[in-house]
Amino acid sequence: xxxxxxxxxxxxxxxxxxxxxxxxxxxxxxxxxxxxxxxxxxxxxxxxxxxxxxxxxxxxxxxxxxxxxxxxxxxxxxxxxxxxxxxxxxxxxxxxxxxxxxxxxxxxxxxxxxxxxx
Numbered sequence: 001x002x003x004x005x006x007x008x009x010x011x012x013x014x015x016x017x018x019x020x021x022x023x024x025x026x027x028x029x030x031x032x033x034x035x036x037x038x039x040x041x042x043x044x045x046x047x048x049x050x051x052x053x054x055x056x057x058x059x060x061x062x063x064x065x066x067x068x069x070x071x072x073x074x075x076x077x078x079x080x081x082x083x084x085x086x087x088x089x090x091x092x093x094x095x096x097x098x099x100x101x102x103x104x105x106x107x108x109x110x111x112x113x114x115x116x117x118x
Contacts (some may be wrong), residue, residue: 007103015099016079017041017091019066020052031079033069039093040065041101053086068099071075 017039021027028036044064046052054064071079078090079102086102093099 011074013070013072014076015097016069016071017066017093017099018069019046019054019064019100021065022069028067028069031082032072032075034068036064036067037069039068039095039097041091041093044091044101046087054101056103056110063094068093068095068097071100 013034016033018033018091019070022031022033031039040063042063043059044056045055045062047055076088083102086104088100089098089103091103093103
């Protein structure tokens with residue numbers, strides 16, 4: 001009797017919340033991101049000019065809008081190299097989905113007092 005062998009061709013996926021350059025379909029396809037859907041992550045904003053960075057702020061009523069995508073586990077090393085300088089953090093979306101997101105590890109000198117609660 002032969003046992004069932006696991007399907008090694010089936011890729012495992014994890015959730016990633018993306019913003020900035022990954023809003024474009026070309027970049028998502030380059031990193032094999034699938035099933036994009038709009039979502040928001042509370043208490044994060046983007047700062048910067050040209051290249052934006054997600055920064056956590058202690059303010060109510062602010063959220064970062066982006067896309068929730070499925071990413072193959074095999075792609076994480078490539079993404080981590082691309083996102084050098086950012087931390088891969090776990091966040092919870094307003095829809096209560098837990099996902100990874102690349103964000104600034106520290107505030108990089110950003111003045112959080114300029115973000116107001118609404």
